[in-house]
Amino acid sequence: MKNRTKISIGIGLLAITGAYATVNFSEKILGKIESEVTRYKTKKVVRDKFNNNEKLLNIVDDLSDSELNSLNQIAKDVKNSREKVKQIGKKIKDTTGNVL
Numbered sequence: 266m267k268n269r270t271k272i273s274i275g276i277g278l279l280a281i282t283g284a285y286a287t288v289n290f291s292e293k294i295l296g297k298i299e300s301e302v303t304r305y306k307t308k309k310v311v312r313d314k315f316n317n318n319e320k321l322l323n324i325v326d327d328l329s330d331s332e333l334n335s336l337n338q339i340a341k342d343v344k345n346s347r348e349k350v351k352q353i354g355k356k357i358k359d360t361t362g363n364v365l
Contacts, residue, residue, distance in 0.1 A: 300330040303337060
């Protein structure tokens with residue numbers, strides 16, 4: 266094999282390896298950033314809704330990423346349920362207002 270061919274193969278392998286490493290590390294970094302953003306948002310809710318309660322902030326710090334995601338999913342479900350109850354309440358009010 267000529268030196269030029271060997272160099273071309275080497276550069277190609279290096280490029281493929283670099284691309285793989287970049288994608289792999291990017292996914293890990295994005296996952297880490299996402300978990301930190303979730304933790305930040307949860308702390309903000311604790312600060313706003315629970316008057317900056319230190320015990321709750323410490324609990325948020327101690328939660329794992331999966332536990333934090335579960336907690337946030339529960340909060341979203343509760344919020345959606347509240348909206349549904351409000352809509353049902355409006356329908357009942359409108360219906361009873363029309364009957365009376």
